[in-house]
Each structure stands twice: as C-alpha cells, then as structure tokens.
Amino acid sequence: MQGATAAASAAASEGARLILGPLRADQVTAVGAVARSSGIPVIGFSNNPTAAGPGVYLLSVLPDMEMKRSLNWIKTQGRRGIAGIFPATDFGQAQEAAFRQQAAIASFAPSAVYTFSSSGEAQQIVNQALPQIQNGMIDTIFIPDRATAPSFGVLLAQAGVKPGAVQIVGSADWEGDPAIANAPQLAGAIYPAVDPAGMAAIGADYQRQFGGAPHALATIAYTATILANVNTLSMANPPYNPALMSSATGFNGRDGAFRFLVNGRAEYALVLKRIAPGGAQVLEGAKL
Missing domain, CATH: 3.40.50.2300 (Response regulator)
Incomplete structure (x- = not known):
C-alpha cells in the first residue's frame, strides 16, 4: 500500500486531474485517501465494493x-x-x-x-x-x-x-x-x-499489437482510458465532477453499458x- 500511496501523492503533485487504478481493494483505498484530499477522482479496478466511495469509482463488475x-x-x-x-x-x-x-x-x-x-x-x-x-x-x-x-x-x-x-x-x-x-x-x-462482444472486438487488434491474447481485465483498462478522454468529462469544471460521473444515463464501454452510482459503485448490463x-x-x- 505504501507504493500506491506514494504513486498517488506523486500524481497529485504533478497536477493529475484523474487517477486510473490500482487493482487491489486495499490499494484503491490508499490511493483514494490521497486523491480525495487533493480533490482528484479515482477510477479503480477492484471488484470489492468496500473500496468504493465518493470520488472513488470502481470500474468492475461488483x-x-x-x-x-x-x-x-x-x-x-x-x-x-x-x-x-x-x-x-x-x-x-x-x-x-x-x-x-x-x-x-x-x-x-x-x-x-x-x-x-x-x-x-x-x-x-x-x-x-x-x-x-x-x-x-x-x-x-x-x-x-x-x-x-x-x-x-x-x-x-x-x-x-x-x-x-x-x-x-x-x-x-x-x-x-x-x-x-x-x-x-x-x-x-x-x-x-x-x-463478450467487447473482448471479441479488441482481440484481433491486441494480438497484432502485442502478440498474444488480451488479459481478462483488458476491456476495463480500455474503458477507463476512453472515460479519461471523454471531452464532456475532462473539459468540465471541475473535471470528472460527481454529477457527470454518476449520471443516470451512464456510459458505453468495452464491456457494454454501465453507470456509476453516487457511492462509487458501478452497475453493468450483464x-x-x-x-x-x-x-x-x-x-x-x-x-x-
């Protein structure tokens, strides 16, 4: 967790507006504590709902x-x-x-x-x-x-x-x-x-680029990157603010339709x- 905390502190000092990751629940919690004090939202990849909270969103099936x-x-x-x-x-x-x-x-x-x-x-x-x-x-x-x-x-x-x-x-x-x-x-x-359509859609390109099959979490990383670059989120004032992140209309990611709740948890169409x-x-x- 010390590494996660240090990385989050470094990102905050360098002017990050959004943090993607990490994976484990304890790491997400540690990063979230640092990011929240700096007003930076986090999109974590843990599937343990206890790591979610205001400003800490979990982009996983919970x-x-x-x-x-x-x-x-x-x-x-x-x-x-x-x-x-x-x-x-x-x-x-x-x-x-x-x-x-x-x-x-x-x-x-x-x-x-x-x-x-x-x-x-x-x-x-x-x-x-x-x-x-x-x-x-x-x-x-x-x-x-x-x-x-x-x-x-x-x-x-x-x-x-x-x-x-x-x-x-x-x-x-x-x-x-x-x-x-x-x-x-x-x-x-x-x-x-x-x-499964999302993973199928990236499989061939991933194979060509990296010479192997994508990891099961690859689609989550793709979706997080897409979210980070959505203009309506990144250019908002403030960027990635809770009202936009938890919009009931949700988003369409590599794993299909999903939305964030105000408590940071995600709901997916499964x-x-x-x-x-x-x-x-x-x-x-x-x-x-």
Whole structure:
C-alpha cells in the first residue's frame, strides 16, 4: 500500500486531474485517501465494493450487480428456495452481504446461508443443506467462489442431488475458468458476465499489437482510458465532477453499458451464461 500511496501523492503533485487504478481493494483505498484530499477522482479496478466511495469509482463488475442480475432471472423461473455458500474472506463477506441485500429487494427470503473457512468444510455444508434440498426448501444455490464451486458440484452429485433438481448460480469470476467449464457436475449452472462482444472486438487488434491474447481485465483498462478522454468529462469544471460521473444515463464501454452510482459503485448490463458441453453459452442478453 505504501507504493500506491506514494504513486498517488506523486500524481497529485504533478497536477493529475484523474487517477486510473490500482487493482487491489486495499490499494484503491490508499490511493483514494490521497486523491480525495487533493480533490482528484479515482477510477479503480477492484471488484470489492468496500473500496468504493465518493470520488472513488470502481470500474468492475461488483457482487451487488451480479446478485441482482442472477436473482431477477431466478425469480422469472419460478424458483423461490434460494441458499448461498460463501468463503469467510473479506470478498466472500462482500458477496454474502450483496446476496442478502439483493435477495430482500427481489422479495426472496433465503432458506440458508453458509460460510466456510476451508474447502474441508464443504462436505459438512452439503450435509446440512441436503434435507432442505430433498424436501424442496432449497431449489437454488449460489456458489460464487470459483475455486471451490467444482468441489461443491461433485459433493452435491455424490449426495444424490439429480441434475436440474437444484439450480447452481455462480459469479462473473467463473468466466474463462477451464475447471468450471469442464466440470460435469456444474453442467446447467448459470452465472452473470459482461457482454463478450467487447473482448471479441479488441482481440484481433491486441494480438497484432502485442502478440498474444488480451488479459481478462483488458476491456476495463480500455474503458477507463476512453472515460479519461471523454471531452464532456475532462473539459468540465471541475473535471470528472460527481454529477457527470454518476449520471443516470451512464456510459458505453468495452464491456457494454454501465453507470456509476453516487457511492462509487458501478452497475453493468450483464449477460447470463450457462455451463454446457463445449463451453459456456449465452442464456440471456445483457440487462441492467
């Protein structure tokens, strides 16, 4: 964090009007503290909503929007018995908080919420959930943690939960993970993601320029650069002021339509994808 603080101080002393980055939540928080005292807005790339705040905008897909998008679709499917499984980490707590909040907004009352400190607790969680699955009290389980989702899928199958009996819901973090895509026990699972059209649009140019495939976060960097050069933002008085940054009309970036809220968090128009043989397929187009 010391490096992030020093870099932000240097940028402020050199007359920066906007800071792009950094990536980690603690770094964004550190940079934000320096930038705020200098009246400089920040567009950070963390996906932990706790790093957002007035003048500190997060240009990432955040748990709130992921949960909102998935829960609204679940509701249209007539499913009501939702449960969630979250790691006992800072980000896991943010996911759990978003799950509870968005469930309440969508008029859901979660049947159960489980947390775990290690993958060794997965079997115990499945054992606890199984009676409610069998009696129909749980028909949907949110498992946003990419690292442990395949293990939970295996344990649910071993417990006799038949495919389709429970709808598994993941997170945008699932995108591009071969362990997720190739896990047969996760076939039929859904997860929210940014519109893949943006990455497809830059792929060929990126390959020509840099000789490789773009990083998964490349589209965020592209969008941040576009925002920094929007005349209505950069030439405003003051530049990048909160009223313009949090305009309800939003912006159109490489990952599609999005908008910043006054609390610094972003809302994206997300697609829903479904795990299927041969790779994830778009189930439903982009929606806020």
